[in-house]
Amino acid sequence: MANGNASNLEIRDLRVQIEGEEREILKGINLTVEAGKIHAIMGPNGSGKSTLAYTLAGHPRYEVLDGEVLFKGQNILELEADERARTGLFLAFQYPVSVPGVSVANFLRAAINAHRAEEGKDSRQTAIPVAEFRKRLTEQMKQLDMAPEFARRYLNEGFSGGEKKRLEVLQMAMLQPSVAILDETDSGLDVDALRIVGEGVNRVKEQNPTMGVLVITHYQRLLNYIKPDYVHALVNGRIVRSGGPELALELDEIGYKRLVEEVAANAG
């Protein structure tokens, strides 16, 4: 897949506010998600983790005040959300949206075809044959322990929390992005679901070793499955600490409250 082109995702001096509000949420983020590496971002509620995720994916509500995000040789902040996705960027939503009347299978096929059409600009690729699509979908769903009926259900309509998160991972597996941002994909999952989701992400990563991953999480527990190469602490719109996997354990131990206090003390 052309999406498989390895590329770092370089976030430079990113400052963001929410449309119509004066308050700056991200206050200058610098972070390079390296191709093939797993980065974790941890931080307390309200620190700006989802704001970062949405901004990278191109949600129109998030207004970029400054900075750039380089990916595959361009500043993707200049692209629409769909163009970013077709460039190979994927966001697993913290709160997946339900879309009545649009089935999982139809949607996924349309999404895959949109990606293939983009690649086909050079290589004359066309729509995925229905049989091939079905085969891939069935395989991936099985690996994520999803019943076949799932494919006919409407996107996130009446899904349990766990089903929603599995659907996000399924989409990632089908689309094979070159960089994946997982926004609290662990929240609301029981231990079994957590394992299935964690292993699912690892499988996609194994198939596509150059994929960069940005795992956003509140807790350390997902990182037992998805082993990060780097960990960053996000507090109040800034990355205040960066380190190796040991930082996740440390943050879990000291708690975000201490970290927030430290940051406040340093600032004061």
Added chain:
Amino acid sequence: MQANLAFQTLPTLNELTPEVLEQGRMGEQRRAALATARQLELPVWRRTDLKDFSIQNLRPVFGSVTVETTADAAAQGVYVADFQTAANEKADLLAQYLGTAVANDHNTFVAYNAALAQDGLVVYVPRNVELAEPIRVTYTLPAGGQAIFPRTLIVTEANSRVTVVEEFRSADLQSYGAVVPVAELFANDGSEIRFISLQTLGQNAYQLGAQRAIVGRDARVWWLAGAVGANVQHIDMEVALQGNGAGLEWYGFTFGTGSQQLLWAPTVKHIGLSTEGQIDFRSAVADTAYVVFDGMIDIEKGAQGTNSDLRDAALHLSDKARSDSIPGLEIDANEVKAGHGSTSGQIDEEQLFYLMARGLSREVATQMIVLGFFSAIVERIPLDDVQERVLEMIQAKM
């Protein structure tokens, strides 16, 4: 299918003399109806703009109908014919039913229909006969200031069942003209009529009509009304759930674009004991189009055990598009369950973003959401080819 139509055009309604109408019993009725039509004023409709419309300047035309039936229907003793043939062959049937659900003086358009209907469909299903294959009818409005007056009469005897699919289309999508349909459906005890009425007229056509069903004891009507064409549509519809245990499932879809003004006015009358009615109408509206859902549930005195639900939804695809929903509920019985819900709004930005975040362009994502919006209705259509036709109708508007 349309190639074989041999149209026969009359003088304009202004110039038309009563002698043009045939002799015999029908002839008298037609002449009386013509007189009525000429006496009646244009109806005053608040939400339908007829200022650019004059029925008098249109020329009635015959020969617009094609009826497709099956060998099965004949073998099972089902009578299927175009209206004029039935008028000759089934005088008693017409005498018994015609004009009893929709009175000739309902309004001037209905009266013109009673005077001029030759094209149309008459279906009579004897007791205990269940026809698997649908009967299909197409009406084609020819070009150039003409009007057609389709007349539908469907009678199902006890414990029988039939499906009729009709579609109104234009030979020329630019031409000015009118379709004035009147349909009367009689589902007698324990029978079922499935009626699918689709409208895909050209952008300068008017669709002004009345359609009614009377439903007997334990009988059912399943009705789909779909409109994507015409400049102006105003259709009065009514289902009278007369017999005890009568049931109705009623679906509608509209897709207004350009400057179309499309109105449905469906009424359900609950009369018998323990009748059930379910209505779900959905509209999408774009550009400067205007769609109206003027729905009414009328639970009459003594209609105990009524269960009635009326839903309508409008999806706005532009800021200048408009929709009105005027659901009415009149309850004169005490042991009833009745609910209604009406929604309207723009495409949900979060849904749009979710789909775009997977690589779908804004356009494709919007189309998916719109199709999703209609799918609650589309997926209930019991015939695959009608389902496909409806999807085509919707897709053609995007």
